[in-house]
Amino acid sequence: MKRLLLSVCLLGLLVAPSAQAAVTVSDEKAKFIAPPPTPLEASVARALKSGDTRPETIKLFLPWHHDVYQIGPYELTWAASPTKRGKAIQLTEIYWAYNYSGKSYSSYPGLDNFITNAPWKHAAEYGTTLQLDYTNPNFADYIANVAAERAKQFHAKGVFLDWWTNKHPSALSEAKIGEARRKIAQSIRDRNGPNFLIVGNTNWQFDRSTHDLINGVYLEMIKKQKGPYSSSEIETVEKLLEFHDEYLSEPKIVALEMQRITLDKSERDRNSAVNNRYAKLFSAMNVVVPRNGFFIYTDNNRDSATSDHLHTYYEIYRTKLGNPKSARTKISDGIAYKLFDKGVVLYNWTNQAASVGFGKAGTVHIDAHEGAFCEFTTPGRLSCK
Structure with missing residues (x-):
């Protein structure tokens, strides 16, 4: 992983992005002077801390796969029947929209009253799946009680709700789905109190219809291609981070899953230079934009039937600043930074390299589609990786 050396007098070094990234980059570089850091809000989102909060700047989360990965490196995790290991913030998944036929982890006492004969038309790899009658007037209170019981059983701090959007593979209208979701979120909140965490998978949707009732979103940024996200898609990710951080209820959990560039299914390919590059860019965006950001960089859902959410541990995850x-401080469109005790984190998702001056601390040379994690050295200068 290359290092970016920062110096007030050193203005000429720029490293072109890997050809594997397949992005169009301007030959020119933009030059900026970093504006003063934006102050933290007086009522900034409260810190969300596990029992043994880790010192790393990038807060990792583990979606499912408790049987594959140790909980140790993660600060947030969920599964249908989570296994308590370590002191990560733990959520239990509640199957509120569909039931996996014959799977005990998605079946609860009394659920038979709400299972329909209508198929849930998602990928065949998931097996026979039936839609729940979640528009039933009695369902919201029922599933709220299930949430309370499951959270107690697994010592969870709240629940995770997949498919938390109005776009379902069913005959129901978006209006009907939205009305049902609202009632479910309200019932779970009323039944479990203000400190109970509710996190929903909203994918690419700009939907805040239940944000006054839920605490967090899972941004599962599924892409159709095995190559990189386009600049337009990355810009949308930035806007989603801004949107959910603004409108969610405290403590505003924003769990971002970005998917890698896949040439093959090997660990070597996961840890390639281009994947290290994009893991750094997207983790920097998630550190800088939201106040309680959690991150993971994974295989693509379409890499194989079993590849969903599999990942590796990148060296950049070890950063401790x-x-x-400060809050996020915008430098220009697509370029921003956040100040930390021991350094600065920046990102540049644009197609043009940039130099950003930080006064006596030095100048950051940040390439197109790149993140930078910069530490103050003893003389008060910045050194980045």
């Missing part, structure tokens, strides 16, 4: 001292 202390606590944030």
Whole structure:
């Protein structure tokens, strides 16, 4: 992984992005002077801390796969029947929209009253799946009680709700789905109190219809291609981070899953230079934009029937810059930074390299489609990786 050396007098070094990234990059570089850091809000989102909060700047989360990965490196995790290991914030998944036929983990006492004969038309790899009658007037209170019981059983701090959008593979209208979701979120909140965490998978949707009732979103950024996200898609990710951080209820959990560039299914390919590059860019965006951001960079859902959410541990995840001292500070469209106790995190998702001056601390040379994690050295200068 290359290092970016920062110096006030060193303005000429720029490294072109890997050809594997397949992005169009301007030959020119933009030059900026970093504006003063934006102060943290007086009522900033409260810190979301596990029992043994880790010191790393990038807060990792584990979606499912408790049988594959140890909980140790993760600060947030969920599964249908989560296994308590370590002190990560743990959620239990509640199957509120569909039932996997014959699978005990998606069946609860009394659920038979709400299972329909209508198929849930998602990928065949998931097996026979039937839609639940979640528009039934009695369903919201029923599933809220299930949430309370399951959270107690697994010592979870709340629940995770997949397919938390109005776009379902069913005959129901978006209006009907939205009305049902609203009632379900309200019932779970009323039944479990203000400190109970509710996190929903909203994917690419700009939907805040239940944000006054839920605490977090899972942004599962599924892409059709095995290559990189387009600049337009990355810009949308930035806007989604901004949107959910603004409208969610406290403590505003934003769990971002970005998917890698896949040439093959090997661990070597997961840890390629181009994947290290994009893991750094997207983790930087998730550190800088939301106040309680969690991150993971994974295989593509379409890589194989079993590849969903599989990942590796990148060296950049070891970065330790202390606590944030500012909110996100915009430098230009697509370029921003956040100040920390021991350094600065920046990102540049644009197609043009940039130089950003930080006064006596030095100048950051940040390439197109790149993140930078910069630490203050003893003389007060910045050194980045």
